[in-house]
Amino acid sequence: MIDNFFGANLIDSNTCKVALFSSLQKADSTPINLIINDERVVRLDVKKQIFLSGIAMYTCYYKDGFKLGNSYKVSIENYGIANLNVSEIVNTPSFDDEYFYPNDDLGVTYTKENVTFKLWAPLASKVEVLLRKDFNSQYVGYYLKRGEKGVYSLTLNGDYENYHYVYVVTNNEIPTLTTDPYGKASVANGKENVIIDFSKTKIDMYEDNLPIYKSYLDTIIYELDVRDFTIDEHTDIENKGKYLGLTEEGRKTNGGHEAGLDYLASLGITHVQILPIYDFKTIDENHPLDSYNWGYDPQQYFVPEGSYATDPNDGYSRVIECKKMVAALHKKGLKVNMDVVYNHVYEGLFSSFENVVPGYFFRKRKDGTLCNGTGCGNDVDSERLMVRKLIVDCCKFWCEEYSIDGLRFDLMGILDVNTINRVVKVCRSIKPDFMVYGEGWDMNTELKSEKKASILNSFKMDDVAFFNDTYRDTLKGPNGTDKLSVGGYLTGNPSYVEGFKFAFLSSSLNFVYPARFRFASQSINYVECHDNFTIFDKVSSIYGKNEEEKVLNIVKQINGTILLSIGIPFFHAGQEVGLTKYYEDNTYNKGDHYNKFRWNILDARYEMVTYLKSMIDFKKHIYKVSEEKPENIGKMISFANLDQNLLEVFVKALDDKEYIIVFNPTDNRVNFVFDDYYKLICGQAGYLKGSDLYIKNSTIEPHCVSVFLKKEAE
Numbered sequence: 001m002i003d004n005f006f007g008a009n010l011i012d013s014n015t016c017k018v019a020l021f022s023s024l025q026k027a028d029s030t031p032i033n034l035i036i037n038d039e040r041v042v043r044l045d046v047k048k049q050i051f052l053s054g055i056a057m058y059t060c061y062y063k064d065g066f067k068l069g070n071s072y073k074v075s076i077e078n079y080g081i082a083n084l085n086v087s088e089i090v091n092t093p094s095f096d097d098e099y100f101y102p103n104d105d106l107g108v109t110y111t112k113e114n115v116t117f118k119l120w121a122p123l124a125s126k127v128e129v130l131l132r133k134d135f136n137s138q139y140v141g142y143y144l145k146r147g148e149k150g151v152y153s154l155t156l157n158g159d160y161e162n163y164h165y166v167y168v169v170t171n172n173e174i175p176t177l178t179t180d181p182y183g184k185a186s187v188a189n190g191k192e193n194v195i196i197d198f199s200k201t202k203i204d205m206y207e208d209n210l211p212i213y214k215s216y217l218d219t220i221i222y223e224l225d226v227r228d229f230t231i232d233e234h235t236d237i238e239n240k241g242k243y244l245g246l247t248e249e250g251r252k253t254n255g256g257h258e259a260g261l262d263y264l265a266s267l268g269i270t271h272v273q274i275l276p277i278y279d280f281k282t283i284d285e286n287h288p289l290d291s292y293n294w295g296y297d298p299q300q301y302f303v304p305e306g307s308y309a310t311d312p313n314d315g316y317s318r319v320i321e322c323k324k325m326v327a328a329l330h331k332k333g334l335k336v337n338m339d340v341v342y343n344h345v346y347e348g349l350f351s352s353f354e355n356v357v358p359g360y361f362f363r364k365r366k367d368g369t370l371c372n373g374t375g376c377g378n379d380v381d382s383e384r385l386m387v388r389k390l391i392v393d394c395c396k397f398w399c400e401e402y403s404i405d406g407l408r409f410d411l412m413g414i415l416d417v418n419t420i421n422r423v424v425k426v427c428r429s430i431k432p433d434f435m436v437y438g439e440g441w442d443m444n445t446e447l448k449s450e451k452k453a454s455i456l457n458s459f460k461m462d463d464v465a466f467f468n469d470t471y472r473d474t475l476k477g478p479n480g481t482d483k484l485s486v487g488g489y490l491t492g493n494p495s496y497v498e499g500f501k502f503a504f505l506s507s508s509l510n511f512v513y514p515a516r517f518r519f520a521s522q523s524i525n526y527v528e529c530h531d532n533f534t535i536f537d538k539v540s541s542i543y544g545k546n547e548e549e550k551v552l553n554i555v556k557q558i559n560g561t562i563l564l565s566i567g568i569p570f571f572h573a574g575q576e577v578g579l580t581k582y583y584e585d586n587t588y589n590k591g592d593h594y595n596k597f598r599w600n601i602l603d604a605r606y607e608m609v610t611y612l613k614s615m616i617d618f619k620k621h622i623y624k625v626s627e628e629k630p631e632n633i634g635k636m637i638s639f640a641n642l643d644q645n646l647l648e649v650f651v652k653a654l655d656d657k658e659y660i661i662v663f664n665p666t667d668n669r670v671n672f673v674f675d676d677y678y679k680l681i682c683g684q685a686g687y688l689k690g691s692d693l694y695i696k697n698s699t700i701e702p703h704c705v706s707v708f709l710k711k712e713a714e
Contacts, residue, residue: 008074010086013065016044018074018082020056032060035073035081037125044074068099069146071125071173083173086123087359096385101149104393107182107302108165110195115160119167119180120386121356122150126170129154130177131163135187135313141168162315164192169356178355179300181390184397185315186303188285193303194315198401201319205403206330213270213433216465216521216568217626220616221337222267223529224573224597225275225294226308226325231592234599235259241288243277243308243321247328255603265332267609268616269571271435272329273337273408275530277322279303281346282589285312292591294530295339296410297346301394304402326403337406337435338398342391343414343443348378361387365446373414373445382415383447388422391415395423399430406435413443413454417461420453424463437465437524437568458517465568468523470507470516474499475558476527476538481585484533484541490558490665491542494645501639504649506567508630519628523567527558528575532585536578550667552578553684553703556611557665560682560705563619564661566633573597576612577605607685614686618707622687624654644670646700658710662700670700674708682707 006020018032032044048059066072072084089095099122109116117129127146130139144152164187168175179186183193213219230237230245234254239245251259258266276295283291288307295305304322306312326336345351348370353361363371363381371379381387398404407427412420420436427434440455450457455466473479474496477488489496502512506520517523528535535558539551555578562569574597581587587594602609627633640648642662649661660678664670677694681687683706694711 006074006076006079006082008082008084010066010072010084010089011059012089012092014062015047016060016062016066016074016084018058018060018076020058020076020079021054022056022079030077030079032058033075034062034084035075037071038073041075068122068150069125071170073173085172087172089123090357090360091364099150100385100389101151102389106151106393107180107184108193108195110161110197112159112161112197114155114157115163115195116153116155117144117165118151118153119144119169119182119356120149120151121169121171123171123357123360124150124152124169125173126168126175127152128168129165130168131156131160131165133163135164160195161197163195165195166192167356171356171358176355178352181352181356182302182393183300184302185319186279186300186306187315188306188312190279190281190299190303196315196319198319201316201323203320203323203327205323205327207403209330209333210335210405211270211333215626215628216435216437217566217628218620219270219335219435219568220268220563220619221271221273221524221568221570222264222269222573223273223275223339223570224264225530225595226277227292227592228275228595229573229597230260232596232599234603239310241308242310243304243318243325244310246325249328253599253603255600255606257599257603257606257609259599261328261332264329264334266613267576268613268620269334271335271337271406273339273406273570275339276341277305277308277338278340279305283307285309288312292589292595294588294595296341296588298341298344299346300352301342301390302397323402330403335405335435336403337408338402338404339408339410340395341410342382342394343380343409343411344374344376344378345380346376348376351378357386360384363446371445373443374411379414379443379445382419383451388416388419391419392422392426396426396430399427399434405431405433406437409436409438409453411441411443412438412466413441413452414445414447415453416447416451417453417457418451420464421461424461428463435465436463438467440466441469455516458522462518462522465522465524466517467529467570468503468507468516468525468567470499470513471503471523471525471565471567472527474503475561476535477542479532484538484583487542489647490561490663491539491554492665494665497641497645497647500647504561504565505630505633505637506565508566509634510630511634515630518630520566520630520633521568521628524570525562525565525567526570526572527562528572529570530572530588533583534572534579534581535575536580537583540580541583550703552605552608556608556684557663557703557705559612560615560686561663563615564623564682564705564707566625566627566637569619571612574601577602577608611686615682618682618687622681623659623707624657625651627654644668646670646672657712660708660710662706662708664700664702664704664706667702669702671697672700673697677711678708679711680706681709 044060050057185194279300280295285306309318311317487493489500506523507516
C-alpha cells in the first residue's frame with residue numbers, strides 16, 4: 001500500500017497548488033521543482049504552506065508564468081514526480097477572452113491536393129492525428145503544430161479522400177484517443193471520423209419549391225421519427241427505418257392509402273419536424289434493429305446518424321442519404337425542422353469535448369460538481385465562448401449544408417438567451433423564415449434565471465417560439481403519470497374553461513392570466529409530442545378504455561381546436577388517428593412496438609385523416625386569423641360562457657369575415673340559437689365546402705367543435 005503520493009494543479013497563469021499526502025512535518029518541508037518539457041528544471045517559490053494531519057498543502061509561484069502548450073511536471077525530492085494538471089485554468093475569468101478562436105475553419109478542410117486539420121485544444125501539450133486508408137490499414141501519425149488561441153493545425157499534401165482519422169490529444173501529460181468535435185463524417189458508431197469531399201455530396205435540395213412564410217403563424221408543424229414513420233410492415237416502403245424510406249414516392253398502405261412521403265405531402269402541413277438525425281450514441285449502427293432509441297443522446301453533432309443510412313461505415317452514405325431525405329421533402333413543398341440536443345451529451349466525461357479540452361464544455365456548480373439540470377449529469381455550458389461558437393457553427397452547418405429550415409431545441413432552458421438569439425440571427429441571414437423554437441422549461445442548472453432561454457424569458461427572444469404547456473394542459477388535462485385520468489376543458493373538466501380561453505388566444509394577452517409571450521407567434525400549440533402519453537391514451541384514461549368512439553371524437557375535437565387557436569399548430573405523427581403507446585409515457589428506448597406509426601390503424605380510421613386534412617385546408621386558405629400582436633387579437637376575439645359548460649367564441653377575422661365557434665365538451669347534443677343567420681362550415685366531418693344554407697339555429701354535436709360563418713349583409 002502506498003501511503004505517500006501527491007498531485008499538482010494549475011490555478012492561474014503564475015500559480016499552482018501542490019497537495020502532498022504524507023506524514024511530512026513542517027520542519028521536514030522540501031524544495032518543489034517544476035520540470036518544463038522534460039528539459040528544464042526550475043525552483044518554484046512556495047508562497048504558502050499548510051500542514052494538516054497527513055496532508056501538506058503548498059501554494060507555489062512561478063515568476064515567468066505558465067504557458068499553455070508546454071509540458072509541465074512537478075517534482076518533490078524523495079517523493080517523485082507528478083504531472084501538473086492545467087485543466088482548472090479554464091475557470092479563470094480571462095480564459096475565454098484569451099483563447100476564443102473566431103475563425104470558421106475548425107475540423108477538416110479537404111481538396112484533392114491537400115487536407116488541413118485544425119483542432120482547438122488550448123490545454124494540450126501535444127496533438128497527433130492518426131490516419132489510415134481503411135479498416136485494414138495501419139495508422140500513420142502526424143503531429144500538429146500549435147498556433148494562436150490554442151489551435152493545433154497540420155496540412156498534408158496529397159489526396160486523402162475517404163481516409164479515417166482520430167486524434168491523440170495530450171492533456172495534463174495524459175494522451176487520449178478521441179474523435180474530432182468538428183468532424184463531419186464518420187464510420188459506424190463514431191469510432192473514427194472520415195475525410196470526405198463535400199462537393200461530391202451536392203444534390204438539388206429543391207429550395208425553389210419552398211414558400212417563404214412571413215410569420216410562424218402561417219406554419220403547421222408535424223413531428224416524426226425517421227424509424228418510427230417508415231418501419232411498420234403495413235406499407236410497401238422498401239427502405240424501412242432509413243433516410244431513404246422518406247424519399248420513396250408512390251408508396252401505399254395495405255389498405256391502398258398514401259404512405260410515407262406522399263402521405264406527408266397530402267396533409268397540407270408546412271413543416272416536418274424530425275427527431276434527432278445527428279449521430280447519437282446508443283444504437284449499434286452495424287446492427288440497428290437490435291436496439292432502439294429516439295436519439296436524445298448526442299455523440300457527434302455535425303455527423304448524420306448512421307443507423308438510418310444503408311451503409312454506416314461508408315463516410316458518404318449517411319451524408320448523401322440524409323440530404324436526399326431533406327430534398328425529397330422539399331420537392332413536395334415541405335420544409336424540414338431538425339430536433340437538436342445541445343443541452344447535454346451521452347457521456348460527458350468520455351465525450352470528444354472532454355477529451356480535447358477537459359473541464360471546459362460542461363457547466364459546474366459553485367462546489368465544482370457538474371450541473372445536472374438535464375438529468376443526464378452534464379449540462380452544456382453554452383455561455384462559454386467556444387461552446388456557444390460550436391453550437392452556432394453546428395446550426396449554421398446544418399442550415400447551409402443540409403438545407404435544414406428550422407431547429408427545435410430540446411430542453412432549451414439549459415441554454416442561455418444570447419446563444420439562442422445568436423442562432424436565430426445567423427440562420428436567418430441564410431434563410432429569412434428560418435424557425436427556432438424549443439422546450440422552454442425552467443431547468444435547475446447553474447445559470448442565472450434571467451439568462452436562461454426559458455419560457456420565463458420569452459420577452460427577450462422575440463423570434464423564438466416555445467412549447468406552450470399551458471395550452472397542452474388546459475385542453476387535455478395535466479401531464480404526468482399520476483394525473484393521467486385528470487381532464488382538461490375539452491376532456492370534461494369545466495374548471496379549465498378560463499385557462500382554455502387564455503390558451504386559445506396564444507397565452508400572449510393579459511387575459512385571465514399574465515401574458516407568457518410578447519407575440520402570438522411564440523406559442524407552439526400542442527397536446528401531444530414524442531414525449532409523454534399520446535392524446536388517445538390520455539383521453540382513454542379519462543373516459544374509459546371501452547369508449548373508443550367517444551375517445552376518437554374527442555381526439556378529433558382537440559385536433560380541430562389546435563388549428564382554430566391563435567398560435568402555431570403542432571401535431572405528433574399518429575395523433576391524427578389516435579395512435580396508442582399502450583399507456584406508456586416516455587418510450588424513448590422501448591422499441592418499435594410502442595413507437596412505430598401503425599399504418600393499419602390509419603387505414604381503419606381514415607376518416608380522421610380526412611378530418612385533419614380538411615381542417616388544415618380551412619386554416620390555411622379560409623380562416624384568416626394570423627395576427628401576432630396581442631392588442632389586435634383582443635379586438636378580434638371574444639368569448640361567452642354558455643349553459644352546460646359550452647363555450648362560444650366570436651371571431652372577426654382579418655378579412656372581416658365573422659365566425660362563431662362553439663365548443664361542446666359534453667356527451668349531450670345541444671340546440672343552439674343565433675342572433676343572425678349563420679352557416680355551418682366546420683363540424684364533425686371537418687371543413688364543409690359548398691354549403692350555402694344559412695340558419696338561425698343548429699344542433700351542436702357532443703364532443704365537437706363547430707364553426708359557423710355569419711351571412712354578409714347584402
